[in-house]
Amino acid sequence: MKPLAERTGYTRRQWHYFWLGLLFASPWIIGFLVFTVYPFFSSLYFSLTAYDLFNPPQWVGLDNYKQIMSDERFYKSINNTLFMAFISVPISLASSLVIALMLNFKVKGINFYRTIFYLPAVIPVVASALLWTWMLNPDFGLINMFLRAVGLPDPAWLMDPRYTKPSLILMGLWGSGAGALIFLAALQGVPQQYYEAAQVDGANGWHRFWRITIPALSPIILFQLIMGLIGAFQIFTESYILAGGKSVSGSIGGPDQSLLFYAVNLYQEAFMNLKMGYASALAWILFIIVMAITLVLLKTSRRWVYYGGE
């Protein structure tokens, strides 16, 4: 047998570095295999079984998936989650863009404003959710005090099923600073000469925004859109806190299940009802949905995303 180097066309030295590189990367590779690849495939296996944690899993084929298709809570949780994904994500994307545009102005003390807007992003979700339960209190909360002052209706935010999800969106807006920071970085990378050239050609501010800024930011918009959607599909903590955690009755979905999100339902099936197989199947359906949406976005993005290098 010929030596390795000759068979593969790589020199001995190259192989040496290859192994060395792998050796250095091995902690990550091992972690990836143990904590990502293995759980990934075992959850696929568990999704085809009835598994209660204590007894060995029983093979049931596609039963879990069939059962999910007729599960009312599944549809309710999907509806709530889609609402958050398709209403909340665009709104918070737009708001972080607006914040980024404002933070891009060269005014005195801009660093202070940047800090202020970013601050909510470093506060733990649990803390900010608790804070917002106070802000949204219909009687003495800040929001309704303001609404009453200007003569607008003051809803019962966290108890009225029609308003619980808008409450969460409002909370999300408060945390738009994180997204704004990414937009801000991208904004500052837009070459100034484009704006100058456009100005020479007589384009007004509005034109410059739509024709230069937005196309230049489009890769970032795509990125934030996908990350936002993935995040929205996994929303859990806010609902868990705002809906008061696990109530005495065992229901954790908020008033009229208006905050029963996909991850909340999954948690309940897995850890309260001890249906790990069923919950694994739910997780796989979530995976497929998120995957599909991401693929569609990536496919259609060719039409509206401009990469500077192309």
Added chain:
Amino acid sequence: MQKKPWLWGLVLVLMISVASGCSGNGTQKGSDQTEGSQGGDGAKGAVELSFWYGWTGPEAAALEKIIAKWNAANPDIKVKGLSQSDYQKQLTAITGGNPPDIASNFGQDVVPWGERGAMMPLDDYIKKDGVDLSDYIAAALSSSQANGKTYALPIAMHTTMLFYNKDLLKEAGLDGPPQTISQLKEYITKLSVKENGGRLQRLGLWPGVDAFTFTNAFGGSYYDANAKQVTPDNAGVKSAINLAKGIWDQFGSEELDRFASGLGQYMSAQNPFFTGRYAMTIDGEWLPTFIKQFAPNLNYGIAPIPYDDANPNLKNPGNVTTSVFYIPKGVKNPDASWNFLKWLMEPAQMGEFTAALGNLPTRTSLISDPIYKDVPGFQEFLTYSQSPNLHSFPATSFANEYMTEFSDQYNAILRGKIGIDEGLKKVKDKIQPLVK
């Protein structure tokens, strides 16, 4: 493409090394542990038991005091307590094969966990040591038992009674608490106050809380163990829902939601019963302790849950929930675990613990114990806990799913999203297939 086989080979090698690495670690840890306990053996063969309980703060301190008492008297079995209120950790520990030696839990989890094999049945021990189960309050004990097996013993129980604000009742010209359901309805109408703008200011009784308690007032039940049928469509259950629905519709979802979202935190001076926004409330034996702490000037009374006019034999109804201790599956030294558990459940320890927490004891022999004489409001509850019309939600392996599904539909019924018969049929259709 040519490089691929190599990559796969590499992956395989890595996987094998990972697998062997893991098992290597495992054995090492195992031998460490034996060594550790052998080291402990030096202190005259003492067994060390780990004891996980869900209480925190002052309640945990009360339990630690009892543990210290055990350790002082039993040098051969040393118990180490750990406050662990995340019950999911118990699941992980049991499935991981490294469970605590004794643990606490809620009664409603006992049969679901026990029948799946996470808790050790205690019947052999109970028989061997002659533990007198008849001393336990039936409703409390039943939450730990199913199909002839006892999976845990209840250390404390909770039940509810009617609390009423004496000043507000007097103001409305009402003399004493309501006795019957029809009086209750009357009281609610008289005690609820709307301000000029039509907004609800005070509510006689919050309608949406507890169908389980009133089900017992109407003689309903949720499960027929003999026929193996879930019975959410039972006449008693329906009457309980109709009662709540009647109060609900008197005010409407929108008004009630608004009212509810303005209410203060339960465990604070802003508790709606303390601030007079509820004229009456159905709450547990711990409430008087809270009142003493948060609203010492509240002029209140404790009364039995009103009974159905047509069923005076169902006086003093109530729903019981429990806190339990159990021995997880896979413990190394079940005999030692049982010895400690048995001791913990003896009247002396149970009395000390429940009195410190302001929880009701589950043993009849403790009812007249002087240890409770300083706990506020306790005499009423201790007497009430003897009522034969107290029941706990039927202990079955699907109890959690049943309660969730029932609560969901109960809510939808109150909000008028679904008819009562249709909603309860849905519960039955979903839960009945889970009956084995």
